[in-house]
Amino acid sequence: MIELKNIEKYYANKGVKSYILRHVSTIIKQGEFVSIMGPSGAGKSTLLNILGMLEEPTYGAYEFMGEDVVSLNERKRIELYRNHIGFVFQAYHLIDEMTVAENIEAPLLYKKVSSAERKSRVADVLDRFNMVAKKDLFPNQLSGGQQQLVGIARALVAQPSIILADEPTGNLQSPQALQIMELFKKLNEEENITIIQVTHSEVNAAYGSRILHLLDGVIKEDIAVPQGV
Amino acid sequence: MFRLNLKIALRNLWKNKGYSTLNIFGLSIGLAGFIMILLFANHERSYDTWNSDAKDIYRISIKWGPGQEEYSSSPAELAPALKEVLPEIVDYGRFYVWDMKQRLVSKDKNENFVDHIMGVDSSWFNLFPYKFIYGDAKTSLLSANQIVLSQKTSELFFGKANPVGQSLLINTKDQYVVSGVYEEPNTPEHMEHDGFVKKSSPGDGWGNGNYYTYLKLKEGTDKEAFVRKLNQTFKKLPIVKEDQGLKEVEMFLTSVPDLYLHASSAQDPTKRGNAKIVTILVLFSSLLLIIACINFTNLSIAQSVKRAKETGVRKVLGAARSNLITYFLTETGIQCVLALLLALTIAEVGMPVLNQLMEVKLSLLSYSNPGQLIIQLSLVMTFVVILAGGYAAFFLSSYEPVKVLKGNFSRGTGSLWMRKTLISVQFIVATVFMVALMIIRQQVTYIKNQDAGFKKDHVLVFKVRKGDNRRNFSQIKERLLKVPGINAVSRVNYYPGVKAMQVIDRDFNGGKVSNLSTITVDFDYFKVMGMPAQRGRVFSDKFATDSNAIVVNESAVKKYGLQKLIGSKWINDRVIIGVVKDHIQKGMETAAEPTAFVVEGRGTNSADHVILKMDGANTQVTLEALKKVWTAVEPFPFQYTWLDQSFAQVYVQYIRLDKLFNIFTYVTLAIAVLGLFALASFSVQERTKEIGVRKVLGAETTDILRLINKSFLVLVVIANLIAIPVAYILSSNWLSGFAYRTSITVWPFVFASIISVLITVLTVSLQTFKTANAKPVDALKYE
Known part of the structure; x- marks a missing residue:
């Protein structure tokens, strides 16, 4: 599903190149649950941003579902966002002025889903996440864990094939974090959704099927997680 | 989508109540000023527009020889002679100068002076087709004892009844029979009239320009070409070959709708507007509106940090840039509509002030041409939405989500420059207004104190009848x-x-x-x-x-x-x-x-x-x-005027201009201060941490005040440097229209600069003081 070839990212400052990513090549298949780990400054978030097409690599090739996306125009990229990619952020990034239901509905609006179907899909998702009672609340009326649940619900409602999550539990306490990870695992296993997350936590990484260790912009280790832990 | 946009926009406005109010209020003031002036300008431009034929009707004015003045009157013999040889002339109508006197009209014991009964050709109503309520226009002026009355005059003597066939006594000796009553048109006209009679002389000879001649031309006749033909044909008339006095005559045409604002002839009995003042007012009220829009843009961009996250999230959810622009414009649109409603209220309430100043009777609610006003206002509102919301929408929608979502987002210097430029523009306009106001005031004082060459106090004038x-x-x-x-x-x-x-x-x-x-x-x-x-x-x-x-x-x-x-x-x-x-x-x-x-x-x-x-x-x-x-x-009833009061009429329009400019200047300054206030507050917020660090390093409150003020004073000084030459050119241009004029001194410029600097320092210091005076620890904890 995803193929990275020789991805490089650097910033040139007064002629000195400071590398964020070097020679990153990897293949991620449909249905994998990949955790990107590494110390601060290793390039984890940059790699995720490149995967999410929020940043462009300085060099290298990136194919998403068989399509070269490095040179993709804005319209095509927006199409990918609408149909294939869901984002989950560390700081949740819900829209403060929208209620829970409206936040979840937003991606469907941009996808131009009909009103009746929007209603039913939002209702489904709310039901699945046990948030029907909270649908008319605003984000600041929810706890952090609940906000992140809404964030994931919003990412899921458009039925993406991949979820990109940047430290999804970074702002959460451990019981809530566990709940989110369980959810990710379930989505991955039951619905075959590809998940790529950046995380600091070994515990979280263990939920996945594969771990990429980054150090100074280079993939040091690429290991499969033994299942059934 | 639109409904949701609307809902979210309203929630956003409600959340930022303070700024929304400032935004809407500032814009509505600018709009109100603009609407009021628009009404006035429409009124000034509406003269004679009731008459759909008016554009093909021209009044002849004459220069009797090279170097002479252009006079609006002409001999009675001219029009018939021209009509005979020029097929373009469909019809003509004349009125007689000696018929333009005030008359004492009486119906039994009911006596009234009537000022404007015109003596005209019986073809007059072919050119000016007033709507007759009673009687028939065609037969109403066939004989010398018929009189046509305006509805107002008719009601003065006969009430609502049909007066046709009744008789009136004029100047206590002449009997007239009322032959018709017409409705006053709904737009003002270049000639005032309370009624019409047949003109009292068939003609006073070629040497006497005692008539005002109007020609009705075939529809679509080209004016320039016709004027050339007119003058050439005139030279070939037999009478011109005989009469030496007519050899060098040159004729000009002014179309009826142009008479009020653009007639250039001397000795004109028509009402005269001042096209220059109308232009100045429209120009300056547009400036006022633009300033208000700039203010709006400034306030919107200043709030953009708060909106940046939202924008970024929407983008990764799949919003295209056009979705976002639509969304932000919707938000601006709502505010503009609210501002318009407020502006209409302000305008309606403020209209009596303008009416009194300009001696008109205008009102929004009973406006004579609502269709035109609605079209104009829709155009203006579209323009305002684009101008006020366009930059903010463009600017906000251009955020790159990756920068915003990482959370360490800070505004690019680009937007700050833009906002600084906009603030400078506001101050340029404000300074120009201030200088203009001071120079207008100086000129008005000069006019008032100008030695008129005679002593006008306690002098009384009245007519010998x-x-x-x-x-x-x-x-x-x-x-x-x-x-x-x-x-x-x-x-x-x-x-x-x-x-x-x-x-x-x-x-x-x-x-x-x-x-x-x-x-x-x-x-x-x-x-x-x-x-x-x-x-x-x-x-x-x-x-x-x-x-x-x-x-x-x-x-x-x-x-x-x-x-x-x-x-x-x-x-x-x-x-x-x-x-x-x-x-x-x-x-x-x-x-x-x-x-x-x-x-x-x-x-x-x-x-x-x-x-x-x-x-x-x-x-x-x-x-x-x-x-x-x-x-x-x-x-007769005794009517008189005081010379000082009637003489004041020659400069009353400049006193009005002075008063209007007063209002303009204060409103502009208020809006500029509003904008400055907002920018200062955001600039302080942005620099809270810097201020904290500086204080820890030993800076005092005054140092901080100086620091923040400096960046704003630079803007105001630049604005003044641009405004001063502009104001100088504008005002010397305006003054050159006066034969009696004051000289431009350096003082208005100095005062305007000092005032703008003072206002800036006061506003910025007020905003900065709290932050500058706070304990640095709070500022540093802020992140």
């Missing part, structure tokens, strides 16, 4: 002088402030004396007016020969080289007995014209106004006594 009373005036004068409090009595036709004038051309000693303004007076005129002789003496009834003498003003001496002729015979065999100082006759725009004064006699016009000087003590008692004496002489 019977010719006999003019001829036997010396007895009446004796009786008037006996009234205690009256110091001097005389008569005059064109007293200062009257725009009409008799202008004559005479041959003298083989040369030509042309364009000599001639005022007919009676003895003691110069005593009443306090105009002493500069050389020689003025008229006195002690010299029998004075009724055949002439007094000239300094301009006449200069123009015709009369230095050596004082005391000897000049035109019409009149002896120049003295020279008086120039006086202001028509207004401050025109320099004193060469003028001669003659005593009423044979061959002069009639001095048909009594003008008298009171001593100013017990004015009311004197006035009562005068009224008693005069109504014994002429048994």
